Amino acid sequence: MDTTHRTTTDQQKPADQRRRELLEAADRVVLRDGPQASMNAIAAEAGITKPILYRHFGDKGGLYRALATRHTDALLAALRAALDAPADRRRRVESTLDTYLASIEAMPQVYRFLMHPAEEPHQSEQGFDVGRHSAPLLRRMGEELGQVIAERIDLGPGGEAQARIWGHGIVGMMHAAGDWWLGERPCSRQELVHALADVLWGRLAQAQDRPDGPGF
Amino acid sequence: MDTTHRTTTDQQKPADQRRRELLEAADRVVLRDGPQASMNAIAAEAGITKPILYRHFGDKGGLYRALATRHTDALLAALRAALDAPADRRRRVESTLDTYLASIEAMPQVYRFLMHPAEEPHQSEQGFDVGRHSAPLLRRMGEELGQVIAERIDLGPGGEAQARIWGHGIVGMMHAAGDWWLGERPCSRQELVHALADVLWGRLAQAQDRPDGPGF
DNA sequence: CACTGCTGTTACCGCAAGTAACATACCTCC
DNA sequence: GGAGGTATGTTACTTGCGGTAACAGCAGTG
Numbered sequence: 001m002d003t004t005h006r007t008t009t010d011q012q013k014p015a016d017q018r019r020r021e022l023l024e025a026a027d028r029v030v031l032r033d034g035p036q037a038s039m040n041a042i043a044a045e046a047g048i049t050k051p052i053l054y055r056h057f058g059d060k061g062g063l064y065r066a067l068a069t070r071h072t073d074a075l076l077a078a079l080r081a082a083l084d085a086p087a088d089r090r091r092r093v094e095s096t097l098d099t100y101l102a103s104i105e106a107m108p109q110v111y112r113f114l115m116h117p118a119e120e121p122h123q124s125e126q127g128f129d130v131g132r133h134s135a136p137l138l139r140r141m142g143e144e145l146g147q148v149i150a151e152r153i154d155l156g157p158g159g160e161a162q163a164r165i166w167g168h169g170i171v172g173m174m175h176a177a178g179d180w181w182l183g184e185r186p187c188s189r190q191e192l193v194h195a196l197a198d199v200l201w202g203r204l205a206q207a208q209d210r211p212d213g214p215g216f
Numbered sequence: 217m218d219t220t221h222r223t224t225t226d227q228q229k230p231a232d233q234r235r236r237e238l239l240e241a242a243d244r245v246v247l248r249d250g251p252q253a254s255m256n257a258i259a260a261e262a263g264i265t266k267p268i269l270y271r272h273f274g275d276k277g278g279l280y281r282a283l284a285t286r287h288t289d290a291l292l293a294a295l296r297a298a299l300d301a302p303a304d305r306r307r308r309v310e311s312t313l314d315t316y317l318a319s320i321e322a323m324p325q326v327y328r329f330l331m332h333p334a335e336e337p338h339q340s341e342q343g344f345d346v347g348r349h350s351a352p353l354l355r356r357m358g359e360e361l362g363q364v365i366a367e368r369i370d371l372g373p374g375g376e377a378q379a380r381i382w383g384h385g386i387v388g389m390m391h392a393a394g395d396w397w398l399g400e401r402p403c404s405r406q407e408l409v410h411a412l413a414d415v416l417w418g419r420l421a422q423a424q425d426r427p428d429g430p431g432f
Numbered sequence: 433c434a435c436t437g438c439t440g441t442t443a444c445c446g447c448a449a450g451t452a453a454c455a456t457a458c459c460t461c462c
Numbered sequence: 463g464g465a466g467g468t469a470t471g472t473t474a475c476t477t478g479c480g481g482t483a484a485c486a487g488c489a490g491t492g
Contacts (some may be wrong), residue, residue, distance in 0.1 A: 018439095039479075039480065039481085040478090040479075048439095048440075049440075049441065051442095051481090051483095052440065055438095055439090060480065060481090139396065142396060149420075151426070153420075153425060154423060154426045154427075161407070161411075165412065166411065168393045168396040169390075169392060169412050170415065170420075172390070173385040173388045173389035173392070175392065176387060177381055177388055179354075179388075180355065180358060186381075192381060195382065196385055198378070199382050200415065200418070200421065201418055201421040202416070202418015202421055203418075204382060204386075204416055205306070205417040205418055207369045208369070208370045210367070234470095254449085255448075255449065256447095264470090264471075264472095265472065265473085266449085266451095267451075267472080267473095270449090275450075276448095
């Protein structure tokens with residue numbers, strides 16, 4: 001036996017390469033047809049047939065997870081870079097927001113796919129699994145931002161919990177505003193970035209009520 | 217002829233009633249099986265067969281849209297009430313956040329369904345239709361909040377645009393934080409509400425850097 | 433040579449969306 | 463009272479997708 005050794009030396013390289021090729025083909029199809037791309041279409045694009053896809057990725061969810069992980073990793077790397085740039089806090093926040101928005105603006109199809117992954121019907125009785133629908137990308141971004149906040153900002157006792165909440169909340173704000181902006185394009189990217197940073201800087205709390213209204 | 221008159225007097229009432237019955241049956245199934253409930257299952261629950269559902273709602277997307285509209289309207293009404301309560305701004309923000317979180321906490325299945333509606337493949341060539349995946353509920357909440365902010369708070373020139381951005385952003389923050397919280401339950405609802413209101417009140421901007429880190 | 437493990441295929445199953453085509457009751461108008 | 467339109471309901475079908483046998487060729491190894 002010792003198949004492990006042999007496979008790692010002889011077969012693993014071509015297998016991994018094949019897997020990458022399949023992922024790239026899947027990428028092309030998903031970018032063209034959207035997340036509802038069929039396994040048949042992906043297999044055809046790769047020049048093969050369905051069962052091979054299933055041998056490599058298990059099921060459709062597996063393939064989509066592999067695809068999503070690639071893109072998510074790339075986006076997270078870009079965001080980390082913006083978050084680590086040497087500048088004051090406001091600039092860094094704006095730069096991170098802008099990096100995110102520029103990414104989704106440049107590749108809306110990828111973005112759409114990442115936010116809407118796989119939908120495995122999967123009737124495994126996991127009871128209340130609320131939250132699975134939200135893309136893993138959002139969770140990962142939220143966790144990372146929460147960690148960054150907890151590491152760098154002094155929030156006193158209970159600060160880690162607060163930081164995680166803020167991480168998820170701020171990421172959600174970025175996501176929802178970006179999603180809406182990408183669909184309607186009501187303003188420039190700069191304006192959007194500025195407005196979002198403003199709300200994080202407390203302008204909602206500081207602004208005056210309108211003279212005639214009851215205030216917000 | 218004059219079928220219009222007849223239908224409005226004789227047929228419309230039973231037709232509407234039937235439609236409501238069908239929607240309630242669909243509701244039960246969706247709440248039990250999740251958004252992937254099949255049309256057959258819904259028809260069976262209603263005691264009829266598939267084609268009737270299609271005559272009433274067109275396609276699965278139509279049924280799901282009708283269902284979503286009902287729940288969305290209910291949630292929006294609750295939020296409007298919280299937003300209109302007589303209290304200072306901070307209290308009102310907290311009360312609105314709490315209303316939302318209490319709702320999704322009380323009916324996670326409904327929430328899950330609303331955030332993940334129907335997935336109509338719909339290959340109509342609408343080009344970049346990014347953003348459709350995000351539930352209409354989020355858009356409606358964002359628009360309404362933006363309007364409320366624009367009405368009640370004086371943001372100077374360009375304030376309406378800013379208010380809309382804030383509306384969608386804040387709703388997104390609420391949604392993402394709530395989604396994460398509902399899945400992991402890392403803290404009490406009160407704590408979550410407080411932390412989210414805090415970030416809107418600029419605590420992220422005001423907090424001190426940790427002594428050893430480069431700050432956020 | 434037989435054996436193992438990988439690649440690939442065709443052909444099938446099950447299931448869900450959606451659609452005829454047909455049957456039946458009611459109500460209206462002549 | 464009979465003709466016709468309209469809503470109600472049915473069974474039976476098509477299409478398409480996810481997923482799975484079952485089988486076939488082709489390497490390297492004892």
